[in-house]
Structures are given as C-alpha cells and as structure tokens.
Amino acid sequence: MKRDNNSRMAQFLLLGLSGYPELQPALFALFLSMYLATVFGNLLIILAVISDSHLHTPMYFFLSNLSFVDICFTSTIVPKMLVNIQTQHKDISYRECLTQVYFFMIFAGMDNFLLTIMAYDRFVAICHPLNYISIMNPQLCGLLVLISWIIIFWDALLHLLLIIRLTFTRGTQIPHFFCDLPPLLQVASSDTRINNAVLYMTTAFLGVFPVTGILFSYSQIVSSLMKMSCSASKSKAFSTCASHLCMVFLYYGTGLVEYLSFTFPHSSQASMITSVMYTVVTPMLNPFIYSLRNKDVKGALGRFLSRTASCP
Template sequence: MYLVAVLGNLLIILAASSDSHLHTPMYFFLSNLSFVDICFTSTTVPKMLVNIQTQHKDISYSECLAQVHFFMIFAGMDNFLLTIMAYERFVAICHPLNYMVIMNPRLCSLLVLMSWIIIFWGALLNLLLVMHLTFTRGTEIPHFFCNLPPLLQVASSDTRINNIVLYIATALLGVFPVTGILLSYSKIVSSLMKMSSSASKSKAFSTCGSHLCMVSLYYGTSLVEYLSFTFTHSSQESMIASVMYTVVTPMLNPFIYSLRNKDVKGALGRLLSRAGSFP
C-alpha cells in the first residue's frame, strides 16, 4: 500500500508536469497535494514497516520529535491544499470568465507558499513546547507513530500550555479550512442550481466529485481519530483511523483523480507510452 501510494502520487506529479494540457491551476495544486501526500505517508509508514519487520518498537527521542514535527507540517498542508482546491473549483464554476485572471500563476504560487510558511511556524511552535516536556525512560506511546495528542498524554510534566496551543492550532488550521471548503461548495451548489444546461451541470459535478471524495476521506478519518481520542480515549480506534488517513487516503487519491478525470488518464497514457518507447 505504501509503494502504491508513493508511485501513484509520483505518476500524478510527472503527468501534470510533462503534459502541457495539465499546466493549469487545478493540476498545479493537485501536483502539490501529491507531493505532500508522498511526504505525509513517508513520515510514518517506513518506521512502522521497520518495526513490523524487526519486532522492535523503540524510537529515539530525536526521531520522535522529528516525526511529530513533519507529521504536523504535512497534515496541515493537506488541510490547506484541499481548501485552496475548493476555492479554485469555486472560481472555475462561479466565475468562469474571470478564471484565468483570478487564478493567475502568481496567486497560485503565493497561496501555496503562504500555506507552507504558516504551517511551518505553527508546527515549530508546538515542537518547541514539546521539547520543554519531560518523559520517563521506557515511556510507551499508545500509537504506532509519534502523534502530538498521544505524546502529550504520556508526558510526566505539566502539559496545560501544550494542550491550549494544540486546541488553538486545531481551531485555526482545522476549523477555518473546513469552513472555507463548506463556503466554497455552498456557492458552487447555488451556482449549479441556476444552470439550465444539464450537460454543464454534469461536467461541473464531475470536476468537483474527485475533490469531494478526497475531502470526505481525509476529514472523515481525521474526525474519527479526534473523536475517539478525545471522548473515548480508545487508542485502538484512534490508530485504525490514523492508518486510514496516513496510508489509505494518500494511496486512493491518485486513483480518485485518474479514474474520474479524462485529462489525467490521457496524460498518464501519454507519459507511459513515452516511457515504454525508450529502448
């Protein structure tokens, strides 16, 4: 599953970069999402695979901190990119005549760059706060990787400040992106209802369907993990949900976009045919 996730997302990046038909804002954001998904799943899965193979579940303090930091960065970037892609769909459907003016290359690059900057500093703040905590030797984390909530749960020092910052970060980096997605799609649905042509409606629904599938997969499994950890404190349910959005969702995203999108399928076909033509 890990290899499929990495290779599938890599193919999406190569297809979008090599095919001039896909040099549009939509596929620019999709390429960034595929890159983030590769990094996201690579933050946790390789270590998990080593643990399964060696039956040795230890992780060093520095490795744990690095895993926490990069997991927060790439999980946050997933949030932001899904929100930006919802905004891009809103502009494409609700303001088609001004699409290329609004979604110009400068704005697209700026949106991605600002997302990286915000996420990096937010993750760094949480990491610095974690570094001030103390842990006893041989501490067991009730998870298959170093995620921040389980890590705070097993700390032997006061974590009140950490929890406050974590809740604020969750609100800012979780609630606002979800709100942005919901607002974008409320405008999209309102615009679709005013369309008289069924063909236009069908095309619009098709372009939004892939993104909605990705949003549902990512936020659905993330919500299950958050609720199971917050209210039931069930590490088993939390881990199952974590596997879904750290392994299954990055693996399914390339299939969702390639199977539902003729442009991506065509670009992938041309890319594979060129690769097969080399001696």
Template sequence: MERGNNSCISQFLLLGLSEDPELQPILFGLFLSMYLITVLGNLLIILAVTSDSRLHTPMYFFICNLSFVDICFSSTIVPKMLVNIQAQTKDISFLQCFIQVYFFMMFALMDHFLLTLMAYDRFVAICHPLKYMIIMNPQLCGLLVFMSWFVIFWDALLHLLLILRLTFTRSTEIPHFFCNLPPLLQVASSDTHINDIVLYVTTALLGVFPVMGILFSYSQILSSLMKMTSSESKTKAFSTCGSHLCMVSLYYGTSIAEYLSFTFTHSSQASMIASVMYTVVTPMLNPFIYSLRNKDVKGALGRLLNRKVSSFADH
C-alpha cells in the same frame, strides 16, 4: 516557564498496531504494499501533470502539490513502522520521535490547506469562468501555496518547542504506531496545560478556517449550479468537483473519526485504526481517485506510459 528535562531518556516505545507475533509478517507485507502503491501512484500523478502542457492549469498545480505532500506524509510514518515490525522492536529515539511529530503536523495540515485551495479554485472556475485565468494566475497560486507552507512551518515549530519543555520518564510507552502529538502529551510526566491550550487554539484556527472555506466555496458552487438552465452544463460543472469532493470526504471523515475515537472512547486501538485510514489508506487512494475519475489525467498517464514504452523499445 517550566523547564523540561529530557536528558534522562534516550528513546520512546511505540506499542504498534499488534503485539501478536503471527500478525507481524502480515502487517509488514500489507503496509509495505500500501506504501509502495502510495509512492508510485502519486509519483505518476506528478510526472503526468508536469510532463503534459495541457495539465499546466491551477487545478492540476494543486493536485501535483497534494500528491507530493501525500508521499511525504506517508514517508514520515510508514518506513519507521516497517523497520520496527521487521526488527521486532518498539523503540524510536528521542530525536526521531520529535522529528516525526514535527513533519506529521506539517504534512497533515498542508493536506487540509491544499484541499481548501482546490475548493476555492473550483469556486472561481464555476462561479466566475470568464475571469478564471485572470484570478487564478500562476503568481497567485504560487503565493497561496507558499503562504500555506509558511503558516504551517511556524505552527509545527511552536508545538515542537512546547514539547521540548516537557519531561518524560525513561522508556515511555506511546500507545500508537507513530509519534503523534495528542498521545505524546498524554504520556508526559510534567504539566501539559500550556501545550493543550495551544493545541486547541491552533486546531480551532487552522482547522475551522479551511473547513469554512470549503463550505463557502461549495455553497456558492451549488448556488451557481441551481441557476444553470442546461442539464449538460450542470453535469459538466459538477463532474469537475467530483474527485475533490471524494478527497474532502476521505480526509475529513477519517481525521474526524480519529479525533472522536481518541477524545471520547479513550481507546488506543480505535484511535490507531482511524489513524491508519487517515495516514496510510487516504494518501494511497488519492492517485486512484484523480486518475480513475478524471479523463484528462487518464489521458496524460496514457501518453506518459506510451512515451516510456516507445523510448524503451527504441533502445
């Protein structure tokens, strides 16, 4: 295996979303606001679920995990981008870049895995309601999440080790606003053939299986809905899937748009716009989708806020 020599560089240069000086304050305010909303909104979801015993069910266990991952996902990217905008610099150190690549891959994949687990949870709830609590027991839910983290940890580590063998020229410019694997491979000065093959294989395996799982779950759910005679039962069953379907559409729609823009247009600007939707906007919308469309979460949030207000008033 070719041995990379990265000692000749100390940093990369991130080209960012725009080089227009007049746009920098606007971008800083916009992304800071979106990041704060993402963190606060997802933290509220986590607090509502953990503090309310009525939400201690498999579905909300997965939602809680999704909110945690979304906070970590945004925190991997946005703070460094805000620092660069504020300081009017483009640099990111060698170490910071590869840490960002590693954690970005982990949290992005975990989002997809959790969406698949949530689809399976809805499949069991609607298609096997009498066996739901037996099948989706806490031990199984915990094991599924643990196994997802285990697989993702080693997949991200494999890509990281393969990147470390590559060579980059001094002050390599990355046509993106954060360190992502495809743009990084694009600017490497050494052969990336092995990296590309591993990327395609792991993307196919870890991308296709979750999608197939979601499609299978909803095909079975649709089949069960068609067999229901009561329209009220159909509406109730479908309403439990509404928030999840919104999240699936957002995550996969924006990630596919990012992939297509990077693969076929080779436009860094188009790819970055799609990436903003995928990495910043979607995690921000997650708490709104689950709080506005779900009366249980709205009720838990209301009770949580009332307790905080009462506690503050007592003091």
C-alpha cells in the same frame, strides 16, 4: 519506572501494532504494498502533470502539490513502522519521535490547506468562469501555496518548541504506531496545560477556517449549479468537483474520527483503524480517485507511460 532528568535521552515504545504478533508478517506485507502504491501512484500524477502541457492549469498545479505532500506525509510514518514490524522492535528515540511529530504536523496541515485552496479554485472556475484565468493566475497560485507552507511551518515549530520543554521517562509507552502530538502529550511526565491550550487554539484556527472556506466554496458552487439550465453543463461542472469532494470527505472524516478517539482512550482499536485510514489509506487513494474519475489525468498518464515505454 525511574525518572530520567534528561528527556533528550528518553526512548519511547510504540505499542500501536504490537498486540498481534502472529499478524506481523501480514501487516508488514500489507503496509509495504500500500506504501509503494502511494509513492508510485502519486509520483505518476506529478510526472503526468509536469510532462503534459494540457495539465498546466491551476487545478492540476494544486493536485501535483497535493500528491507531493501525500508522498512526504506517508513517508514520515510508514518506513519507521515497517522497520519496527520487521525487526520486532517497538522503540523510537526522542529525536526521531520529535522529528516525526514535526513533519507529520507540517504535511497533515499542508493537506488541509491544499484541499481548501482546491475548493476555492473550483469555486472560481464554476462561479466566475470568464474571469478564471485572470483570477487564478500563476502568481496567485504560487503565493497561496507559499503562504500555506509558511503558516504550517511556524505552527509546527511552535508545537515542537513547546514539546521540548516537557519531560518524559525512559521507556515511555505510546499507545500508537507513530509519534503524534495528542498521544505524546498524554504520556508526558510534566505539566502539559500550555501545550494542550495551544493545540486547541491552533487546531481551531487551522481547522475551522479551512473547513469554513470549503463549505462556503461549495455552497456557492451548488447555488451556481442550481441556476444552470443545461443539464450537460451541470454534469460537467459537478464532475470537476467529484474527485476533490471524495478527498475532502476521506481526509476530514478519518482525521476527525482519529482525533476524537484520543478523547476516549478506551477505543484504542477503533483509533488504530482510523489512524491507518488517515495516514496510509487516504494518501494511497488520492491518485486512484483522480485518475479513475478524470479523463484528462487518465489521458496524460497514458501518454506519459507510452513515451516512457517507447524510450530505448
């Protein structure tokens, strides 16, 4: 394959879902339905939180931010994937690929930070209920989200600038269904040691600290629950954490398996399955988990849909 000196003119081939041509129509219908469910489900959560004053609390402020990020997260990947399936094309341009990598890192990182902030919110609500309103004030909530955006913006920009210095050959094949940083580094035709070193350091920093924060928050929550004598209070406190815990296990479980799979290239089929779970299924399940397990959200959704239906 001829080396292209100008990597900006390179074109990549996404091979992730092209191995089963007879399944392409079914895959298109499946991913389209999942994408629409993700967008409309999370959009309903956002509209319900905005329209219902009962949900104007820190917990639901963070939930609406999580829903917004999940819409953007899956929109970074699925539309291009649907176009490629429908047109039977596997190509993606250099600029499109880098744009996809950049925004994927931003929204995946924001999911990470928001889940950590939500764990801290539950910790304050259960362990310091009398001071909850004063601690989790609107200024702090907005500041936590803003800082998260700033950190992840600069992290993604750093990786993007390091990718630009790499060279790629025209028609480079990426064994994935979207442009992600690890598989992109694997197919680069120039030295990626600096990129890999920065990737490991930032992953350790942006992964270990949030996970440590979540584990600390829930260790304190469990300790507080053990001290409660009333079983009804325990059940109510745990129910406020159940939905968040489901999302934590889904996000970190599938994310960990996906990135470990890049260490073992022979498990490509398992990698595809976990990538679909991580990028498509998990954002889709967010509104279902919170609406099915949360009476406040179900009530707000019912009132919002009733008002919408009654409008002329």
